[in-house]
């Protein structure tokens with residue numbers, strides 16, 4: 001089992017240092033060219049891969065160019081236009097409703113506050129954080145997706161279970177200047193090495209500081225259960 005640094009703050013700093021080195025170009029992998037496209041892509045990406053979202057949005061963004069376009073869309077047609085995305089029917093409803101709210105209350109623009117963003121249909125704190133960071137250069141928190149949730153627990157940096165509570169923990173431990181990159185680095189590592197089902201601990205740059213390492217540890221701290 002790897003030996004973590006003396007406290008969780010030091011552990012977070014060590015992990016970040018190594019991941020910055022390992023993934024120097026880590027950034028958001030959704031394609032977009034303006035704030036509306038960003039918002040739409042992030043809403044579509046809930047429980048869906050970024051790769052699939054990028055495939056679908058290539059044509060979607062040609063067809064729907066403004067908040068008004070989504071507001072006036074036929075919902076069934078919109079669902080068809082995002083077919084292939086997880087929960088496409090629900091998400092078509094979200095996009096239409098978002099289009100209406102942006103048109104009616106925000107002059108067709110994507111708002112720049114957490115409160116206004118989370119008032120939109122299908123937009124939770126995680127989505128809002130991504131839009132604020134990449135659309136408005138406003139960093140209000142740390143995006144905790146499934147990779148961040150899993151790996152922060154595996155590494156003994158986070159102890160809570162829910163994304164909201166983990167975000168609060170991380171904001172105490174991680175310097176604000178690293179909040180945005182923290183997520184991208186953890187996602188890169190989660191995709192490349194520390195996957196959900198079969199992490200490649202042998203190839204991991206964090207192995208010697210990871211209390212969950214499969215090489216000589218028994219328990220996956222992400223779940224609290226023995227490695228399968």
Ligand code: SF4
Nearest residue numbers: 194199201204207210
């Ligand atoms: S790949 Fe293994 S050693 Fe690396 S962070 Fe994940 S569980 Fe720990």
